[in-house]
Amino acid sequence: MQSNLVLIAAVLALANGLPWTSRPSNDISKVDGPGTVSLKQVRNTNFVRSGPLQLAKIYHKYKAPLPNDLKAAVKRVRNNLSKRPTGSAETKPEENDVEYLTPVSIGTPPQVLNLDFDTGSSDFWVFSSETSKSDVNGQTVYDPDKSSTAKEMEGYSWQISYGDGSYSSGDVYTDTVTVGGLTVPSQAVEVARRVSDAFTADTNNDGLLGLASSAINTVDPVAQKTFFDNVKSDLDAPVFTADLKAGTPGYYNFGFIDPNAYTGNITYTPVDDSQGFWAWTPSGYAIGSGQFKNTSSLSIADTGASLLLLPSSVAKAYYARVAGGHYDSTAGGYTLPCNGSAPDFSFGVADAGARITVPGKYIAYAPTTSSGTICFGGIQSDEGIGFSIYGDVALKAAFVVFDAGNQQLGWAAK
Numbered sequence: 024m025q026s027n028l029v030l031i032a033a034v035l036a037l038a039n040g041l042p043w044t045s046r047p048s049n050d051i052s053k054v055d056g057p058g059t060v061s062l063k064q065v066r067n068t069n070f071v072r073s074g075p076l077q078l079a080k081i082y083h084k085y086k087a088p089l090p091n092d093l094k095a096a097v098k099r100v101r102n103n104l105s106k107r108p109t110g111s112a113e114t115k116p117e118e119n120d121v122e123y124l125t126p127v128s129i130g131t132p133p134q135v136l137n138l139d140f141d142t143g144s145s146d147f148w149v150f151s152s153e154t155s156k157s158d159v160n161g162q163t164v165y166d167p168d169k170s171s172t173a174k175e176m177e178g179y180s181w182q183i184s185y186g187d188g189s190y191s192s193g194d195v196y197t198d199t200v201t202v203g204g205l206t207v208p209s210q211a212v213e214v215a216r217r218v219s220d221a222f223t224a225d226t227n228n229d230g231l232l233g234l235a236s237s238a239i240n241t242v243d244p245v246a247q248k249t250f251f252d253n254v255k256s257d258l259d260a261p262v263f264t265a266d267l268k269a270g271t272p273g274y275y276n277f278g279f280i281d282p283n284a285y286t287g288n289i290t291y292t293p294v295d296d297s298q299g300f301w302a303w304t305p306s307g308y309a310i311g312s313g314q315f316k317n318t319s320s321l322s323i324a325d326t327g328a329s330l331l332l333l334p335s336s337v338a339k340a341y342y343a344r345v346a347g348g349h350y351d352s353t354a355g356g357y358t359l360p361c362n363g364s365a366p367d368f369s370f371g372v373a374d375a376g377a378r379i380t381v382p383g384k385y386i387a388y389a390p391t392t393s394s395g396t397i398c399f400g401g402i403q404s405d406e407g408i409g410f411s412i413y414g415d416v417a418l419k420a421a422f423v424v425f426d427a428g429n430q431q432l433g434w435a436a437k
C-alpha cells in the first residue's frame with residue numbers, strides 16, 4: 024500500500040510541475056496507522072520555474088486545447104530551455120607546443136577524436152574509416168557507419184591546402200557533434216579519404232576543427248558552416264576564447280569570457296574578415312627593453328599555426344638582439360641557442376598602449392640538432408605570405424577573445 028501512495032504522490036508532484044519532489048524519507052515524521060504514509064518533501068533545485076509551462080500542463084491535464092498565445096509562449100520557453108549557453112573544452116599541447124589538441128565527440132554513440140582547433144581555417148575534417156590505410160598512422164578515426172545519426176551528403180566533397188603545404192580531401196557527412204558540452208545536432212563532418220604526409224606523421228592529431236569564417240569553407244558544391252557558426256546563436260554571447268598555455272593544458276571557451284583567465288584589462292581591436300581570417304593590425308612592437316616601434320602590418324590570430332611569423336625587417340631586428348641568433352638556410356629559418364637568453368618580444372594592441380609580451384624563452388622553439396643545443400626560432404619571417412601570423416608562440420602569452428558579435432579580437436595578459 025505504502026509504495027502505491029508514494030507513486031501517486033510522485034505522479035501528482037510531476038503532473039503539477041511542483042518544484043518539489045516527494046520521496047519516502049527515512050525519518051517519516053509520523054504514521055497515522057495502516058494505509059497511511061507521511062512524505063517529507065525536498066525542493067528540486069534543478070526545477071526551472073515557468074508559468075507558461077505550468078499553465079499548459081493544466082490545459083493538458085484537462086485535455087483542453089492550448090490558446091495560441093500560450094502555445095507560442097510554451098514554444099519560446101522550451102526553445103530557451105534547450106539552449107546550452109556556454110561551453111568549455113580543455114586543450115592539451117603536443118611536444119614543443121607544436122599544436123594543441125581538444126577532444127570532440129562525433130556521432131551516436133559518441134566517437135571521441137582529438138582535434139586541432141584552427142582559427143586560420145574553416146573546415147571541420149577528421150581521419151575516418153574512409154581514409155586511405157596508407158595515410159593512417161595511429162590516428163583515431165571516425166566511422167560514420169557506426170553512428171546512428173550520421174547522414175551522408177551525397178555528391179558533396181572537400182579539399183583543402185594549408186599554408187605549410189599540407190593538404191587533405193574527402194567526402195561529407197552530417198552528424199551530431201559535441202565540444203565542451205555544446206552540441207550541434209547536424210554539423211557538417213568532412214571525412215578524409217586522403218591526407219598529406221605531414222598529417223599522416225602527426226599521429227595524435229585526428230583532424231582539424233576550423234574556427235575562421237565559414238565563407239572560406241572548402242565543401243563543394245555548397246560551403247558548410249563551422250561548429251562555432253552553427254552554435255553561435257545559442258550562446259550567451261557570440262564569442263569564443265583561446266587560453267593556450269606553454270607546456271600545459273589550456274582551454275577553449277564558448278559563449279563566455281572567464282574573468283579568472285586573465286589579468287588586467289582586455290583590449291579590443293577591430294577584425295577584418297574579408298579574407299576569412301581573424302585579421303587585425305597590431306599597433307607596433309618592442310624587442311626586449313628597446314623602444315616601441317609603431318607599425319601597421321596586417322596580421323591574423325591563428326591557433327592552427329605554431330610560430331609567430333613577422334615582417335622580415337622585424338624578424339631580422341629581433342635576431343640581431345639574440346646572442347648566437349642567425350638565419351640558417353640549412354635549417355630553413357632563424358635559429359638560436361636553446362638555452363640562451365633571448366629577449367622578450369612585445370606587441371601593441373590598438374592605440375590604447377596595451378602590450379602583450381611573449382617571453383624570450385618561448386622563442387627557443389624546438390631543437391634542430393640531436394644535441395639539443397641549437398633551436399629553431401619561434402619567430403620567423405612572414406616573407407611571401409601577405410600577412411603576419413600570430414600563431415601559438417604568441418597566443419600562449421595571452422588570453423584571446425574571438426568576438427564574432429562585434430567583429431573584434433580581445434587581447435589580455437595572463
Ligand SMILES: C[C@@H](SC(=N)N)c1ccc(Cl)cc1
Pocket residue numbers: 141142143144185186187325326327328408412
Ligand atoms: C593560415 C595558416 S594555415 C592554418 N592556420 N590552417 C597559414 C597560412 C600560411 C602559412 Cl605560410 C602558414 C600558415
